[in-house]
Amino acid sequence: MRMKAAILREQGRPRPYAQSLALSIEEVDLLPPGPGEVLIEVAAAGLCHSDLSAIEGIRPRPLPVIIGHEGAGIVREVGEGVTDLRAGDHVITVFAASCGHCRWCVKGRANLCPAGNAARSAGTLRSGARRLFQDGKPINHGSGLSLFAQFAVIERRSAVKIDKDIPLDDAAIFGCAVMTGAGAVINTANLRAGDHIGIVGLGGVGMNALFAAVAAGAERIVVVDTSAEKLALARQWGATDTFLASDADCAEQVKAATGGGLDTVVEAAGAMKAVELAYAITGHGGCLVCAGLPESSGRFSYPHADLVSSEREIRGSYMGSCIAERDIPRLLALYRRGKLPVDRLKSGELPLEGINAGFDRLAEGSVLRQILRPNG
Ligand SMILES: [Zn+2]
Ligand SMILES: [Zn+2]
Incomplete structure (x- = not known):
C-alpha cells in the first residue's frame, strides 16, 4: 500500500x-x-x-x-x-x-x-x-x-x-514515556512505600516517574529541573520538594534539605550534566537509576572510593x-x-x-x- x-x-x-x-x-x-x-x-x-x-x-x-x-x-x-x-x-x-x-x-x-x-x-x-x-x-x-x-x-x-x-x-x-518513567520507579528501583526519591528531569519520562512515585507511596519526592513552570506543575502533582537545576549549588541545596541525599534517584533528562547532579544527590546506600538516553559518546566519572564506602549503586533502566x-x-x-x-x-x-x-x-x-x- x-x-x-x-x-x-x-x-x-x-x-x-x-x-x-x-x-x-x-x-x-x-x-x-x-x-x-x-x-x-x-x-x-x-x-x-x-x-x-x-x-x-x-x-x-x-x-x-x-x-x-x-x-x-x-x-x-x-x-x-x-x-x-x-x-x-x-x-x-x-x-x-x-x-x-x-x-x-x-x-x-x-x-x-x-x-x-x-x-x-x-x-x-x-x-x-x-x-x-x-x-x-x-x-x-x-x-x-x-x-x-x-x-x-x-x-x-x-x-x-x-x-x-x-x-x-x-x-x-x-x-x-509511561513504561520508561513509571517502570524505572516500580521495576528498576523497586520503590517502596516510605522511600525518599529524587527525579532529575521533568519531561514525559520524569513526570511519569513522579506519578508512579506518588502511586507507590514515596514519603519524600524531590524533583529537579531547569524549568520553574515544570517544577510548579510537579508540585501540584505530588512532588514534596522542588529545586532549580540551573542554581550553581543545586546539589548542595538538595543534600542539605534531605539529610545528605535520597534513597533512590531517577535520572530522566538524558544529559550527562543531569547524571552528575543525580549521582551527587544519591544518598548513602542509595541507588541512582539512569533512565534517560544521552548522546552515544557520553561518559560519566564518579569517585570510586565513595561508591564503595557508601554502597551507592548505579543502574541502567531501559524501557523501565x-x-x-x-x-x-x-x-x-x-x-x-x-x-x-x-x-x-x-x-x-x-x-x-x-x-x-x-x-x-x-x-x-x-x-x-x-x-x-x-x-x-
Ligand atoms: Zn521514547
Ligand atoms: Zn530474545
Missing part, C-alpha cells in the same frame, strides 16, 4: 526544523504483513526526546529511516500465524523488539533481547525483514515500529492488545525494565484508577505536516507530550 510518512534522510540539520525540514513528508510503499506480523493504522504517536536525539544526530541511525517509537493504533490486517489478534483490535506498540526464547527473554528481561538491539542497528524488523520501500529502494525501520507514518507493519510481539474504551492518544504515551505484556496491563490499571494521569501531559495534537514544528517546540523544552495524529 501507499502511505504518507515522515522520513529522516540526514541527521544534524539545523534548527528551526520547520525551515530545515529535518523530517520530510513523502509517499512510501508499505508491504503487507509477513508471517508473525501485523499491519496497524497509527492512531497516535508521541514525540519523544529520543526521536529528537535521532534528528540531532547525537545517536546515529541507519538512514533513511522512519522513526517514531511511542504509539497506539488499530490492527487492520494480520500476517500468517497470528491467531491472537484480529482486525479492529486496539494495541499499544513496544519499541524494544524481542524474540521470546533467548536467555534474556526467558529470564524476564525481554527489553534486553539482543535480537531486538541488532535489528534496531540494522534498520529492519527483528526477523530481519523489510516492509518499507520507496521506488524499490529500502527505507529503514525505526525500533521495529516506524510510527511517524499513517500505517506500520510490526511484529506481533511488538504490540500489546488493550481495551477499546481507552483513548488511543492516552494509550500512545504508555509505549515509551518492563516486560510489555506484563506491565502495560498493570500500568493501564493504575491509569484507570487515576494514578497515572497521562492526559495531563498532553501538549496538543499535530498532523503529520506539523511534525517539524513539533520537534522545534520539544527542543525548546516548552512542552511535555505532543501527539501526532498521522491520519487526522
